[in-house]
Amino acid sequence: MKKVLAILIVILMVFGWVVSISGLTVGNLEIRPLQDLIRLGLDLKGGVYVVLEAETNLKDKALRDLMNQTQQVVERRVNSMGLSEPNVTIEGDNRIRVELPGVKNSAEAIVAIGQTAQLQFMDYRGNVILTGSEVKDARLSYDPEHPSRPVVSLEFTSEGAKAFKDATTRTSQVILPPQSDSTYMEKVAEKTIFIVLDNEVISNPIGEVAITNGQAVIQGSFTVDEAANLAALIRGGALPVNLKEVQSSEIGATLGQDSLYLSVLAGAIGMGIIILFMLVYYKVLGISAGIGLLLYTLLVAWIMVAFKAVLTLPGIAGIILSIGMAVDANVIIFERIKEELANGKTIRVSIKSGFQRAMTTILDSNITTIIAGVVLYYFGSGPVRGFAVTLIIGILVSMFTAVLITRLYIHVISDIKALNKKSFYGIKEVKV
Amino acid sequence: MKLQIIKYTKIWYLISIVVIVVGLGAGLLGGFNPGIDFSGGSMIHIDMEQKIDLNKLQETIEEFELDESIITVGKDNTEIMIKTSKPLSNEERTEIFNKVAGEYNLEYDNLLAADQFSASVGEEIQKKAVIAVIIASVGILIYITIRFEIKFAVAAIIALLHDVLVMIAFYGLFRIPINSSFIAAILVIVGYSINDTIVIFDRIRENAHHYKKNRMEELVDTSINQSLTRSINTSLTALIAVLCVFILGVESIREFTLPIIAGLIAGTYSSIFIASPIWYQLTNLSNKPHYVGK
Numbered sequence: 247m248k249k250v251l252a253i254l255i256v257i258l259m260v261f262g263w264v265v266s267i268s269g270l271t272v273g274n275l276e277i278r279p280l281q282d283l284i285r286l287g288l289d290l291k292g293g294v295y296v297v298l299e300a301e302t303n304l305k306d307k308a309l310r311d312l313m314n315q316t317q318q319v320v321e322r323r324v325n326s327m328g329l330s331e332p333n334v335t336i337e338g339d340n341r342i343r344v345e346l347p348g349v350k351n352s353a354e355a356i357v358a359i360g361q362t363a364q365l366q367f368m369d370y371r372g373n374v375i376l377t378g379s380e381v382k383d384a385r386l387s388y389d390p391e392h393p394s395r396p397v398v399s400l401e402f403t404s405e406g407a408k409a410f411k412d413a414t415t416r417t418s419q420v421i422l423p424p425q426s427d428s429t430y431m432e433k434v435a436e437k438t439i440f441i442v443l444d445n446e447v448i449s450n451p452i453g454e455v456a457i458t459n460g461q462a463v464i465q466g467s468f469t470v471d472e473a474a475n476l477a478a479l480i481r482g483g484a485l486p487v488n489l490k491e492v493q494s495s496e497i498g499a500t501l502g503q504d505s506l507y508l509s510v511l512a513g514a515i516g517m518g519i520i521i522l523f524m525l526v527y528y529k530v531l532g533i534s535a536g537i538g539l540l541l542y543t544l545l546v547a548w549i550m551v552a553f554k555a556v557l558t559l560p561g562i563a564g565i566i567l568s569i570g571m572a573v574d575a576n577v578i579i580f581e582r583i584k585e586e587l588a589n590g591k592t593i594r595v596s597i598k599s600g601f602q603r604a605m606t607t608i609l610d611s612n613i614t615t616i617i618a619g620v621v622l623y624y625f626g627s628g629p630v631r632g633f634a635v636t637l638i639i640g641i642l643v644s645m646f647t648a649v650l651i652t653r654l655y656i657h658v659i660s661d662i663k664a665l666n667k668k669s670f671y672g673i674k675e676v677k678v
Numbered sequence: 679m680k681l682q683i684i685k686y687t688k689i690w691y692l693i694s695i696v697v698i699v700v701g702l703g704a705g706l707l708g709g710f711n712p713g714i715d716f717s718g719g720s721m722i723h724i725d726m727e728q729k730i731d732l733n734k735l736q737e738t739i740e741e742f743e744l745d746e747s748i749i750t751v752g753k754d755n756t757e758i759m760i761k762t763s764k765p766l767s768n769e770e771r772t773e774i775f776n777k778v779a780g781e782y783n784l785e786y787d788n789l790l791a792a793d794q795f796s797a798s799v800g801e802e803i804q805k806k807a808v809i810a811v812i813i814a815s816v817g818i819l820i821y822i823t824i825r826f827e828i829k830f831a832v833a834a835i836i837a838l839l840h841d842v843l844v845m846i847a848f849y850g851l852f853r854i855p856i857n858s859s860f861i862a863a864i865l866v867i868v869g870y871s872i873n874d875t876i877v878i879f880d881r882i883r884e885n886a887h888h889y890k891k892n893r894m895e896e897l898v899d900t901s902i903n904q905s906l907t908r909s910i911n912t913s914l915t916a917l918i919a920v921l922c923v924f925i926l927g928v929e930s931i932r933e934f935t936l937p938i939i940a941g942l943i944a945g946t947y948s949s950i951f952i953a954s955p956i957w958y959q960l961t962n963l964s965n966k967p968h969y970v971g972k
Contacts, residue, residue, distance in 0.1 A: 516922035570919030
C-alpha cells in the first residue's frame with residue numbers, strides 16, 4: 247500500500263514538473279506553463295510604478311474614504327489605457343501606488359495618470375463651493391430650450407446639493423445694475439458660478455435662480471463629442487484630491503528578464519547541489535530528502551499561483567533560501583536516526599524513534615518562526631508583508647514535504663531488503 | 679572530538695563584541711550608506727554599451743548640478759548608475775537621460791532603470807518594520823516561555839539581537855546601502871536565527887533530565903555537540919542556496935544576499951556560542967541561592 251502511494255506520488259510529481267515547465271493541452275483543457283501563470287513583479291517584468299501622495303489634511307475614516315475613492319478613479323483611468331494587468335493599490339495612509347507592467351516610458355505614463363481632471367465649482371472670489379467628489383452623476387444631455395445644443399447635466403450628492411443651493415441662493419440675490427453702470431462687470435462676476443476643470447474655467451453660467459433640487463447644467467459651446475467626453479471625465483475622472491508624485495521607478499524589460507533568468511538558474515543549480523549533498527551525506531535517506539525538496543519547490547510555486555502572489559526579485563531570493571532551509575527538518579530527522587543506529591538499534595526501530603524524537607524539535611522551531619511570520623504580516627507593510635507570506639507558505643509546505651513525504655519514503659526504502667544495511671544509512675557497522 | 683563551549687564563554691562573547699563594535703563604529707564614523715529608497719533621492723541606470731570615461735560623463739551632465747555619484751556595474755562594467763540625493767522628477771530624469779543618450783548615441787532601450795524616492799516613504803516602512811520585529815520578539819518570548827521556560831526565551835532573544843547587530847555592523851563595515859532589501863534581509867535572519875537556536879535548546883531540554891544541577895556545563899556542551907552536525911549541515915544547505923543566488927544574481931540581488939550570508943553565519947554562531955552560554959549563566963544565577971544555605 248505504502249509502496250503504491252510512494253510510486254504514485256513520484257509519478258504525479260514528475261508529471262507536475264513537466265506540466266509546470268512546458269504546459270499541457272488535452273482537448274479543450276489547457277494548462278499553461280508556470281512562467282506564464284505566475285504573476286511577476288515589476289522588477290522582473292519591466293515596467294513603471296509611481297507612488298502618488300494625496301495632498302490632504304483629512305484623517306482616519308474620512309481619509310480612508312477619500313483614498314478609496316481616489317483609488318477607484320485612478321483605476322478607471324489606468325484601465326482605460328489598455329495595458330495588461332495594471333495594479334492600483336493604497337499604500338500606507340495617504341498614498342496610491344500605480345504599477346504599469348510593460349510600460350516603457352514612465353514620463354508618458356505619469357502624464358496619463360496625472361490628467362487629474364479635478365473638477366471644482368467656485369465663486370468669483372475663488373472660494374470652492376463644491377468639488378468633483380460631490381458630483382453623483384454627469385451625463386450628456388440637450389438644452390431644453392435649444393434642443394440642438396449639447397450640455398452636460400450634473401446631479402449632486404446631498405451635501406453637494408446643499409452647497410450648490412446655498413451658492414445659487416447667494417448669486418440669485420445679486421441684483422445687476424444697468425449695463426452702463428461702472429460696477430456692472432463686477433456684479434456679473436459676483437452672480438457667476440465658475441466651473442473649473444484642472445485650473446481651467448470650462449463654463450461660467452450665471453446663477454439666475456436658486457437651484458434646490460441638486461441638479462445643474464453646464465452650458466457652453468460644446469460639440470456633442472466634447473460634451474460627452476467632459477461628462478465622462480467628470481463621472482469617471484474627477485479626482486477628489488490633488489496627487490503629488492513622491493516615488494517613481496522604471497525598470498527596462500531587459501534588466502527584468504535577465505534578473506528572472508539568472509535567479510531561476512541560480513535556484514536550479516542550488517537545488518541540484520543541495521540534493522547532491524544530501525545524497526552524499528545521508529546515502530539512501532538522502533533519496534527521500536531529494537524527492538521532498540523537488541515536491542516542495544513545485545508546491546510553493548503553485549501555491550504562489552493559487553494565491554495570486556506577486557513574485558519579486560527579493561521574493562525569488564527568499565524562496566531559494568527557503569529551499570536551503572526546507573531540508574532542515576530532514577537533517578534533524580536523519581541525524582536522530584543515525585544517532586539511534588549508532589546506539590546499536592535496528593534500522594526499523596531507529597527510524598521510528600528517530601522520527602518521534604525529532605518531531606518536538608521540528609514543531610517547536612517551526613512554530614516559533616511561524617509566530618514571527620504572522621506578527622510580521624499583521625504589523626508590517628508592503629515588502630515586509632510579502633516576505634511574511636512567503637515565509638509562512640515555505641514553512642508549512644516544508645513541514646508537509648520534509649516530515650510526511652520523507653517519512654513515507656524512508657519507510658518504503660527501509661522495507662527494501664537489498665538496502666537493509668546500516669552502511670547505506672551512512673553508518674559504519676559497529677560490532678557490539 | 680568534543681567542543682568545549684562553556685569553558686571559553688568569554689572568548690566567544692569577545693569575538694562577537696569586537697565584530698559588532700568595529701562594524702557599528704565604522705558605520706557610525708564613516709556614516710552608514712543609506713539607500714535612496716530610505717533617504718530619498720534618484721537613480722538612473724544606463725547601459726552605455728562600452729566602457730566610458732566617468733569624468734567625461736560627469737562633464738556631460740554638469741549643467742544639471744546634481745551633486746551626483748556615478749558607479750559602473752554589469753558584467754563588463756559597461757553599465758553605469760547615476761545616483762543623486764535629490765529626488766528628481768520624471769521630466770528631469772528624462773532630460774538627463776536624453777542628454778547622455780545624445781552624447782553617446784544611445785536608444786531609449788538603453789535606459790535600464792530609473793528611480794525616484796522621497797524620504798518620507800522610507801521612514802514609514804522602516805518604522806513599521808521595527809515595530810513588527812519588536813512585537814514578533816515578544817510573541818516568540820511568550821511561546822518559548824510556555825514551551826520551555828523564561829531563561830531560554832531571554833537567551834534566544836539576546837541571540838536574535840546579536841544577529842541583527844552583526845548584520846547592521848556588516849552593512850556599516852562594507853557600506854552596503856541600507857534600503858528596503860535591508861529590512862527583508864534582517865527578517866530572513868530573524869526567522870533563521872530563532873529556528874536554529876530552538877533546535878539546540880530543545881536538545882538541552884531533552885537532556886536536562888539526565889543531568890544534575892551541578893553538571894550544567896556538561897549538559898550544555900553535550901547538547902551542543904549532539905546537534906552540531908545538524909547545525910553545520912543546515913547552515914551549509916542554506917549557504918549553498920544563497921551563494922548560488924549571490925554568484926549568479928544581478929547587482930540589486932547581490933546587495934540583498936551578501937548580508938544574508940553574513941547573517942546566516944552569525945545566526946549559526948550565535949545559537950552555538952552565544953545563546954547556550956547565556957542560558958547557562960542565567961541558570962547558574964538562579965541556582966546559586968539554593969547553595970548559599972548549605
